[in-house]
Amino acid sequence: MHKAYGLYVHITWHTWRRMRLIRRADVSHVLDAVVEAAERCSVHVHERAVLSNHLHLLVSIQPDTTLASFVRHAKSRHPDLVPT
Secondary structure (H helix, E strand, O other), rough: OOOOOOEEEEEEEOOOEHHHOHHHHHHHHHHHHHHHHHHHHHOOEEEEEEOOEEEEEEEEOOOOHHHHHHHHHHHHHOOOEEEO
């Protein structure tokens, strides 16, 4: 049986008080957390951008996937990031 879903979500997170807390050395750790959470929650990450005070994600989800669970897992390793 073939199933196709077209549920896309643009997620932005910013650091606490939008301070420039994400250093170049932190980018790989942030992305690792996102990838790990995506695998755990069956979320497909299409695009990502990590800046010094925020990040952008374009993801697709299945109808039975909870976006809050993905965000919680991704943020659990980086408490300075606050979802907007």
